[in-house]
Amino acid sequence: MGSLVTGSYRPGMTGTTSTGGLHLPRYLHEPDATRTPVGFPDYKSTGLRAPLRTPVDLPHRLTEITGPVLGEDRVTSQDADLTLRNGGEAVGQRILVYGRVLDSDGRPVPDALVEVWQANAAGRYRHVVDNWPAPLDPHFDGLGRVVTDSLGRYEFMTIKPGAYPWGNHHNAWRPAHIHFSLFGRAFSQRLVTQMYFPDDPLFGQDPIYNAIPAAARHRAISRYSLERTQDNWALAFEWDVVLRGTDQTPFETDDDGDVA
Amino acid sequence: MNPLDVPPDPAVPFQPRSGRRGSGFLTGPFRLGTTPSATVGPYLAIGLTWPDGIWAAEEGTEGGIWIRGRVLDGNGVIVLDAMVETWQADPDGGFPSPEDPRGAASYPGFRGHARAQTLSGEFGIYTLKPGRVPDGEGGLQAPHIDVSVFARGILDRVVTRICFADEVQANAEDAVLRGLPEDRRNTLLAIPADDGYRLDIRLQGDGETVFFAV
Ligand SMILES: [Fe+2]
Numbered sequence: 001m002g003s004l005v006t007g008s009y010r011p012g013m014t015g016t017t018s019t020g021g022l023h024l025p026r027y028l029h030e031p032d033a034t035r036t037p038v039g040f041p042d043y044k045s046t047g048l049r050a051p052l053r054t055p056v057d058l059p060h061r062l063t064e065i066t067g068p069v070l071g072e073d074r075v076t077s078q079d080a081d082l083t084l085r086n087g088g089e090a091v092g093q094r095i096l097v098y099g100r101v102l103d104s105d106g107r108p109v110p111d112a113l114v115e116v117w118q119a120n121a122a123g124r125y126r127h128v129v130d131n132w133p134a135p136l137d138p139h140f141d142g143l144g145r146v147v148t149d150s151l152g153r154y155e156f157m158t159i160k161p162g163a164y165p166w167g168n169h170h171n172a173w174r175p176a177h178i179h180f181s182l183f184g185r186a187f188s189q190r191l192v193t194q195m196y197f198p199d200d201p202l203f204g205q206d207p208i209y210n211a212i213p214a215a216a217r218h219r220a221i222s223r224y225s226l227e228r229t230q231d232n233w234a235l236a237f238e239w240d241v242v243l244r245g246t247d248q249t250p251f252e253t254d255d256d257g258d259v260a
Numbered sequence: 261m262n263p264l265d266v267p268p269d270p271a272v273p274f275q276p277r278s279g280r281r282g283s284g285f286l287t288g289p290f291r292l293g294t295t296p297s298a299t300v301g302p303y304l305a306i307g308l309t310w311p312d313g314i315w316a317a318e319e320g321t322e323g324g325i326w327i328r329g330r331v332l333d334g335n336g337v338i339v340l341d342a343m344v345e346t347w348q349a350d351p352d353g354g355f356p357s358p359e360d361p362r363g364a365a366s367y368p369g370f371r372g373h374a375r376a377q378t379l380s381g382e383f384g385i386y387t388l389k390p391g392r393v394p395d396g397e398g399g400l401q402a403p404h405i406d407v408s409v410f411a412r413g414i415l416d417r418v419v420t421r422i423c424f425a426d427e428v429q430a431n432a433e434d435a436v437l438r439g440l441p442e443d444r445r446n447t448l449l450a451i452p453a454d455d456g457y458r459l460d461i462r463l464q465g466d467g468e469t470v471f472f473a474v
Contacts, residue, residue: 052465190408242294243295244294
């Protein structure tokens with residue numbers, strides 16, 4: 001009669017709560033022991049910017065379980081290759097960065113917009129505020145955009161970003177990283193984060209990295225991938241991004257797909 | 261047959277029949293740890309600038325309003341490198357999202373989402389005033405816009421709401437607003453202005469905006 005819903009998430013696969021005739025999912029909270037706090041004393045700029053009062057619990061209602069549909073129309077085919085800009089090739093170690101966007105239930109998140117930005121190989125951003133003495137690269141603007149495929153996979157070609165100094169403390173250097181921005185399907189899943197590279201010697205002195213509780217830091221670090229490293233062309237790094245899930249059990253469905 | 265002669269992984273990742281892999285315990289749910297958040301940093305304009313970012317509704321849409329405000333730090337200093345994102349219902353209370361169990365709504369010229377930076381000293385988004393949305397408990401919520409604020413010096417987005425000071429009756433019936441003390445409630449109420457509404461977001465200190473754990 002019914003068949004099990006398997007594989008990736010489909011709209012309408014909801015049902016944790018039923019109140020007032022609406023079936024609303026509840027997005028799970030990551031425990032404090034494994035989530036980044038809003039403020040962190042060693043990261044000085046948080047001092048006047050991170051809110052001090054305890055946030056008020058907001059139950060997940062319609063506004064929190066829905067979200068904008070942002071997809072292919074925001075992305076061109078060139079957006080997935082950051083190494084070819086302005087009519088030439090960026091300088092640096094070419095790398096393929098790839099992985100999957102999943103939710104914490106293990107379901108792939110298909111058709112999700114992934115926006116990335118990063119410094120060039122010398123560690124400099126193409127931005128008016130960044131004017132430390134490292135060269136700009138005319139063929140690198142540091143912007144990439146991709147949309148995940150039906151299995152939640154993404155990949156882009158770029159160059160390995162350099163480390164860069166910043167004013168947080170004496171001789172402060174950011175470990176090499178790529179900034180990521182993801183929407184997921186729901187306002188509750190919105191995530192902006194940074195991807196790091198394995199075994200970076202700068203981890204120890206970086207308060208942005210160390211603000212992540214120790215038990216979760218490994219989740220921010222990509223894995224070197226020999227499998228996807230391209231002979232005579234590029235190294236590869238794999239990084240899966242996990243958004244909040246809803247802890248739903250699979251549903252029995254009628255053959256027409258309606259939740260039974 | 262050699263039991264160690266395991267065939268290579270298929271090209272398409274294994275899809276578990278139940279939709280979740282086992283935890284090793286029959287009763288324990290399988291769950292992946294979520295990726296930890298990080299600050300957007302000072303260079304967010306490189307990755308997050310959209311030409312149409314501020315338009316939750318198309319320019320010139322009937323009933324269009326501007327919502328503007330400043331983002332202020334704990335000393336009352338204007339934050340110039342923040343980004344504000346908004347998500348809201350259309351004037352009929354529908355969402356242009358397939359996640360809405362009532363079905364995705366479509367309202368002419370309306371996207372529901374806007375993204376604005378504060379480089380000029382304030383954010384400004386163009387949108388339509390949201391309608392009332394069921395609260396899931398038999399009542400209606402006051403018109404509201406969900407807001408995420410990102411900035412250098414904030415390691416995870418902070419979430420607040422924009423409600424409307426001139427919606428007195430609806431605000432009085434709203435479970436979220438009712439749960440807040442009067443002086444804190446006011447930090448969420450946008451004040452009517454010439455072409456829409458204004459609301460400042462105070463990240464900390466006196467009059468700190470109410471932020472929500474979502
Ligand atoms: Fe950075």
